[in-house]
Amino acid sequence: MRNSGYLIRRFLQALLALFIIATLLFFLFRLGLPDPTTVLVSEGLSPEQREDVRRQFGLDLPLWNQYLIFLQNTLTGDFGTSFHYRAPVSEIIWERLGNTLVLMLAAIFVSYGIGVPLGAWLSWRRGSSVDSWGIFFGLMFRSAPMFWTGMISILIFGVWLEWLPTSGMRTLPYEATGFWDKILTLDFLRHLILPAMIVALFYLGSPLLIMRNTMLEVYGEDFIEMARAKGLQERSVLFRHAARNALLPVVTQLAVTIGLAAGGQVVVEVVFSWPGLGREILNAVRTSDFPLAQACFLIMATFVIFLNLLVDILYSTLDPRVRLS
Amino acid sequence: MCRGKVASRLALCLALGVPVALQAQTAVEPIEIITTTEAYDPIRYEGAYIIAEAWRELGLDVTVSPTEFSTLLSKFYDQQDFAVTISGWSGRVDRLDPQFYLGTLSSDNAVMGANNPGGYSNPEYDKLFEAQSREFDQTKRQEMVHKLQEIAAPDAPLAILFHRDEVVAYNKNNFENMKAMAGEALYSEWVPMEAKPLTERKTLRYGGPQSPDNINPMLANTVWAWKWMRLYYDRLVRLTPDVEVKNWMAESVTAIDEQTIEVKLREGLTFHDGMPVTSADVKFSYDYLVNSDYGYFNSYLTALDNVEILDDLTVRFNLNAPSAPFGSITLSQISILPKHIWEKIENPMELAPGDIPTVGSGPFKFSQYTLGEFMKLDKFEDHFHADEIAIDSVEFQIFADSEGVFTAIQTGQIDVTAWRMEAGQIPLAEQNENLEVVSVPDFGYYHLTYNLRKPHFEDVAFRRALTKAIDRERIVNVLLDGRGEPGSSVIAPVNAFWHNAFTERLDYDMEAAKTELEEAGYSWSSDGKLQK
Numbered sequence: 001m002r003n004s005g006y007l008i009r010r011f012l013q014a015l016l017a018l019f020i021i022a023t024l025l026f027f028l029f030r031l032g033l034p035d036p037t038t039v040l041v042s043e044g045l046s047p048e049q050r051e052d053v054r055r056q057f058g059l060d061l062p063l064w065n066q067y068l069i070f071l072q073n074t075l076t077g078d079f080g081t082s083f084h085y086r087a088p089v090s091e092i093i094w095e096r097l098g099n100t101l102v103l104m105l106a107a108i109f110v111s112y113g114i115g116v117p118l119g120a121w122l123s124w125r126r127g128s129s130v131d132s133w134g135i136f137f138g139l140m141f142r143s144a145p146m147f148w149t150g151m152i153s154i155l156i157f158g159v160w161l162e163w164l165p166t167s168g169m170r171t172l173p174y175e176a177t178g179f180w181d182k183i184l185t186l187d188f189l190r191h192l193i194l195p196a197m198i199v200a201l202f203y204l205g206s207p208l209l210i211m212r213n214t215m216l217e218v219y220g221e222d223f224i225e226m227a228r229a230k231g232l233q234e235r236s237v238l239f240r241h242a243a244r245n246a247l248l249p250v251v252t253q254l255a256v257t258i259g260l261a262a263g264g265q266v267v268v269e270v271v272f273s274w275p276g277l278g279r280e281i282l283n284a285v286r287t288s289d290f291p292l293a294q295a296c297f298l299i300m301a302t303f304v305i306f307l308n309l310l311v312d313i314l315y316s317t318l319d320p321r322v323r324l325s
Numbered sequence: 326m327c328r329g330k331v332a333s334r335l336a337l338c339l340a341l342g343v344p345v346a347l348q349a350q351t352a353v354e355p356i357e358i359i360t361t362t363e364a365y366d367p368i369r370y371e372g373a374y375i376i377a378e379a380w381r382e383l384g385l386d387v388t389v390s391p392t393e394f395s396t397l398l399s400k401f402y403d404q405q406d407f408a409v410t411i412s413g414w415s416g417r418v419d420r421l422d423p424q425f426y427l428g429t430l431s432s433d434n435a436v437m438g439a440n441n442p443g444g445y446s447n448p449e450y451d452k453l454f455e456a457q458s459r460e461f462d463q464t465k466r467q468e469m470v471h472k473l474q475e476i477a478a479p480d481a482p483l484a485i486l487f488h489r490d491e492v493v494a495y496n497k498n499n500f501e502n503m504k505a506m507a508g509e510a511l512y513s514e515w516v517p518m519e520a521k522p523l524t525e526r527k528t529l530r531y532g533g534p535q536s537p538d539n540i541n542p543m544l545a546n547t548v549w550a551w552k553w554m555r556l557y558y559d560r561l562v563r564l565t566p567d568v569e570v571k572n573w574m575a576e577s578v579t580a581i582d583e584q585t586i587e588v589k590l591r592e593g594l595t596f597h598d599g600m601p602v603t604s605a606d607v608k609f610s611y612d613y614l615v616n617s618d619y620g621y622f623n624s625y626l627t628a629l630d631n632v633e634i635l636d637d638l639t640v641r642f643n644l645n646a647p648s649a650p651f652g653s654i655t656l657s658q659i660s661i662l663p664k665h666i667w668e669k670i671e672n673p674m675e676l677a678p679g680d681i682p683t684v685g686s687g688p689f690k691f692s693q694y695t696l697g698e699f700m701k702l703d704k705f706e707d708h709f710h711a712d713e714i715a716i717d718s719v720e721f722q723i724f725a726d727s728e729g730v731f732t733a734i735q736t737g738q739i740d741v742t743a744w745r746m747e748a749g750q751i752p753l754a755e756q757n758e759n760l761e762v763v764s765v766p767d768f769g770y771y772h773l774t775y776n777l778r779k780p781h782f783e784d785v786a787f788r789r790a791l792t793k794a795i796d797r798e799r800i801v802n803v804l805l806d807g808r809g810e811p812g813s814s815v816i817a818p819v820n821a822f823w824h825n826a827f828t829e830r831l832d833y834d835m836e837a838a839k840t841e842l843e844e845a846g847y848s849w850s851s852d853g854k855l856q857k
Binding site: 033034035038039040041042043044045046047048049050052053056084085086087088091092095096151154158159162165166167168169172173175269270271272273274275279280286287288 | 394395396398399402403414415425436437438439440538539541544546547548618620621623624674677678693696697698699701720722723724725726728729732733735736738
């Protein structure tokens, strides 16, 4: 129970970090982005009409007043009303967040599921041509811009071969009673394949290379020598002794990746017209939709902060040498 | 000795004196051209560099600042913090009436945040502008509108760069009788009513990167919302592709006098829920807008004093002053809402998305709207025009960008592109044997606006010279591949009735530009810099 004090402290630190981020976001957008009604000039609205709209948004209030309202609402989980859609922000973003997470988690699952064992295997075959090719492809997909790989995949599998759909989450029109009803279908899976594959290829490099390099370090440790000396099979040395110890940096990377995944991969969501949070963030910033932008970034921050916290805690379980204090 | 000193001094003065006299003129300050980023619009971005190059030839110090679009708008309209900005006005069907575009040069609109950010102010123009908006006689108004363009052109308050053709594509195996309309291309209100399906599928599927902000007729502030909603909310009159007023819900529209318009509704009109459309609904819809905080249509309604019900099917619009655009623009843009539904709604601007009524009386009725993904309407069988409509439903698929739209029309996922294709996509679409590429002139325009409050830009000769140094022909030919027309007036040539083709054009001519500057007292320093 020595740990509980530590946990509470870390939790409070996380909350403080969130508060600071929320404050920064609030002022950053209001001071950095143009007036949300400016774009209405193109629609022919006069200055007086725009003033009416500003009043509807609550932008006529003093900044500190807006800030207090924002804090109060955020604490109660109310992210306000989107300036652009004129709909409650929470209604918009939970759906979008779900869409993004299902894509990103599928991609992460595939990339780590393949990357980790593959990295271990490459380290075992280090110096061989398999190793070189593995590193080459890992790095290549890591460095290739996703809009490019995405468009190539659309061209090949969507336009030429006509195997897979190229945009959206479902064939339109569709009717779904809820989120699960929408994604638990074959049609959804077909839509998921291309974007998830592109993101997975992009992510593959990290676990692959981290795993391979850490494995090489672990091979030099005494306990590996010991295991070999005991006459254990090479396979057993590799996976039961070395791999388990090499997992720690991969876990950190995984947590950070999942954390950032909440914000989606804007590029992939745009290329595949995936109705996710990343696209919404882009729109929100473009239209100076303060409430929507704040909420999106706040959700991303929450994910990153709490997954980091989770990793710290997990560490002590995975590696007994790490003590929480 | 003494004389020698004087002589040498004289020589010194002579040697220094000449350049001193020349330097009494100061160099013209550097000019910053604010334009869009390359990603937002490569045409305006590249165009800025072409213009900058020519202005440098005039001896000016020119920088180009590609600016994120909303920041650009903010600097342009809200802060008027610019010397030169390249921007544009989109062509919307209601802007075919000259009122809106001519208004962008009226000094009333030169205040912060309004749509004359350049600050052009000409009492003669203002007076005539005011007069034309009250002129009921089309021929007289046309004369005034032509005169207004004639007044503004030589003053060069802005350079109208070009009118960009709207180039879209549709799948010709699936539909025929697709008639494009100027400024609207194929996403007009008429195409869904006229399209003839060639296959079993009777659903016309549009695809585009723009989506409505919301579908609340008392809140929507974008043209993309209204382009969709006008299909299921009906209007008293509609503007035909040739921009003639066509009686629609109205059986007749009669001008009793200059300030009184009487509208008689067709018999037997019903809303999608089966309730009859009566004059009470018409009065309600207009009053509702006038009394609300929703400002999108306010400029059309300023002339309206009140709406009077004469009988079940007849209403009278009493105006507070004669208004030329009321009978065409206002009557064709204001939607008729069902009174029996909206009168029960206390605060229409705060409706939750799920509670927004979607009952109209238009040729199509609302079916589905999934935010950011998809919209669908079905044909309304009881509409008076239903027999002419060959399709069963209209869909709109929302994409993240125009690349997605283009892929979708290639793979047959959609039938029509709702918004223009990128320059690079056009030749690919032309090669595609399933697609028909359609190009229509636009009456919107891209412009380069001078800030008349800044030094030198208040000088007509300076603006005229700069305008003459802009090779609009080249911009259209090189950047638009010839798909457009160089501009000369805020009223586009395609808007033939109102466009004045005989204004001073200030066409590209570097020599004339230099002469203009010289005559206005400008000169060039020894290193070629313009000074005055």
